[in-house]
Amino acid sequence: MSLSAREFWGVVHGMVLGALFLLAYGGGLAGLYSLRPDWVTPAGVRERLMRLKLGAWGMTIAAWLTVLTGTWIVYPWYRAKPPVDADLRFFPRAYLLAEPQRAGWHTFGMEWKEHVAWLAPILATAVLYVIYVYGEELANDTRMRTVLMVLFTLAFVAAAAAGLFGALMTKVAPIL
Amino acid sequence: MTAVEHVGKALAALVAAGIGCAALGVLTTLAELSPGLKSVLNFYDPVGPLSGKTTVAVIVWLIAWYALARRWHARPPVMTSALVATFVLIGVGFVGTFPLFFELFTAH
Numbered sequence: 029m030s031l032s033a034r035e036f037w038g039v040v041h042g043m044v045l046g047a048l049f050l051l052a053y054g055g056g057l058a059g060l061y062s063l064r065p066d067w068v069t070p071a072g073v074r075e076r077l078m079r080l081k082l083g084a085w086g087m088t089i090a091a092w093l094t095v096l097t098g099t100w101i102v103y104p105w106y107r108a109k110p111p112v113d114a115d116l117r118f119f120p121r122a123y124l125l126a127e128p129q130r131a132g133w134h135t136f137g138m139e140w141k142e143h144v145a146w147l148a149p150i151l152a153t154a155v156l157y158v159i160y161v162y163g164e165e166l167a168n169d170t171r172m173r174t175v176l177m178v179l180f181t182l183a184f185v186a187a188a189a190a191g192l193f194g195a196l197m198t199k200v201a202p203i204l
Numbered sequence: 205m206t207a208v209e210h211v212g213k214a215l216a217a218l219v220a221a222g223i224g225c226a227a228l229g230v231l232t233t234l235a236e237l238s239p240g241l242k243s244v245l246n247f248y249d250p251v252g253p254l255s256g257k258t259t260v261a262v263i264v265w266l267i268a269w270y271a272l273a274r275r276w277h278a279r280p281p282v283m284t285s286a287l288v289a290t291f292v293l294i295g296v297g298f299v300g301t302f303p304l305f306f307e308l309f310t311a312h
Binding site: 054092096099102103136139140142145146153154157158161165171175179186 | 252
């Protein structure tokens, strides 16, 4: 039982960091939603704020590591140009574009995934920063909390679109 | 930190994030429109133009964040206007990175 270097980085990029991102999003969203002074005591607000910060840190770090490993480590293997007479199964981009029935996985799926994913870490970083700037005051500011929940969710949507196409494309054209 | 300062800092971070997202969307679309720009954005050949689009967008985001934080730290903008701008800019980012949109501009 073993993984090649490419498979290892594919797993780190798509499964390990992706799962961490999902967990952190759930925790962060629940933390923002429940950070209300009418629901918890002042001590409870402090405790929830700590959990919220942990969730936001987790989501932000996972988002950055996912796009950095995806763009700079995994993506070059995906888009490598095959030499003449090469087995295209080892060159996923060329393999997909070689058949019109498969080309959409690249022209739509990969083109969307590789770009939209980068919105997630930018948005997650902004949310994390605002949580620190506001601190416990966030519990009293319903509008800012709502804005942060929407931004957190947009970051999740961007990452989920990228993750979904990543998972589907790994089935059609795995990086071997 | 005073209430004014934290509102200014928070809005600077949010609008700058919108600017960063919009920068990526605009660069993605412009790179389709202009093969010359696409070539300029090819900072690292194994990654292709994606290397330049994402690097430039991140730099634009960080510069915008720094500039807005300096400007708004003592005098924050009207919150509603800043939040509307943030969401419009994020929308530009989502639309500009959507293939069915940016491929409308692909140079042939």
